[in-house]
Amino acid sequence: MNAILHLASLGALALIPAVACAATTNTKRCVELEVPVPIVATNQIFDQPRVDSTIDAIDWTVWVSTRTTLPARDRVIKDNPIKDIFKINAQLCVPSDKGPKADILQIATPGLGFDKRYFDAEVQPDEYSYVNAALKKGYSILTYDRLGTGKSQKPNAYDVVQIPTEIEILASLTKIARSGKLISSSKVLSSSRTTVSDFEPSKVVQIGYSFGSFLIQNVLARYPELSDGAVLTALYPNTIPFAQMIDVLHYDHEYPKENDPARFSEYGSGYFVLSNKADLQKLFFQKRSLDPALLTYTEKIKQPETLGEYASEGLSSYLVAEDFKGPVQFFIGEFDNFVCRGDCRGIYDPTEANRIFPHSNATYYLQPNTGHAPGLSKNASAGYEVMLGFLDSHNL
Incomplete structure (x- = not known):
């Protein structure tokens, strides 16, 4: 749904409480946290319209796609230094039995339009929840709501919720997790009858989805020491020219408070959300593997995006991860309509993959x-x- 993915075309494990997560048939031990995440980043202030209604959201969609609209780099007014501590909602889950992979921590970053529930589906979770799949293989896993989504903080959508901030949030969250102080430095939100203690992972693997995969790529390049491997889903270096990629005009957006006043009451100016199930199907699904219950679920959990994210994409790109030597897998749907114009076969670009x-x-x-x-x-x-087989083959 965003220009960056166009570029892609271009110690002992402590006792964690058993709390109420999504209903599953296997034992799931999770704790919900509010993590104070300190970051320093440099965003930009852009010349761009305001979005304060659905009419504004549709008008922005047309404006940003108009051929005479200046590119983002030419609309920068000034730098906007960010030094802050953001409240990030996260869930840490650990396997019931401590095996050889229990101290390998996976950190999962969702993409635009989703929060952490993308990785932990409540519809047939034993079939669709990635959290459950990772736990069954013995991993620990941390999922979180990106800034501006889910239960995380929802700051200024124009000047604060931008890519540089989100990159630094992922890096800082990873540092906290690696330090072994994730729980002790956070507010525990879930009820618990057992002792909650920290554990220090021996290795960290980044799992990304779409926009989240792009954030991970930048973190691996900027902070190579923080991670041991990565699986980047819905990201795929390929040979389709940028000019041929699907743009935002293909999808309708609405002002969140008008789309669903109860669900999106916290979202103010500069946030927008995909309109309905038809737009969600066009962007995310392929009929041959579409479960209608999951399309309904996607509508239920969809999340707003920000003008700041879209504008900052124009100044963002893959970075060369010169000092990162861990294994990387690009994982893409065969008929990804967004990344590959509907067909990803035969267009993988190994030169670009090896460059970054x-x-x-x-x-x-x-x-x-x-x-x-x-x-x-x-x-x-x-x-x-x-x-998970890819990770296991690399001793992760």
């Missing part, structure tokens, strides 16, 4: 009959086996 990951021997995998949301498709569990 020169020491990772990056590989790719096409998930059959799947669109832009592989984690919400009928064959999600088969895809998870591929992802």
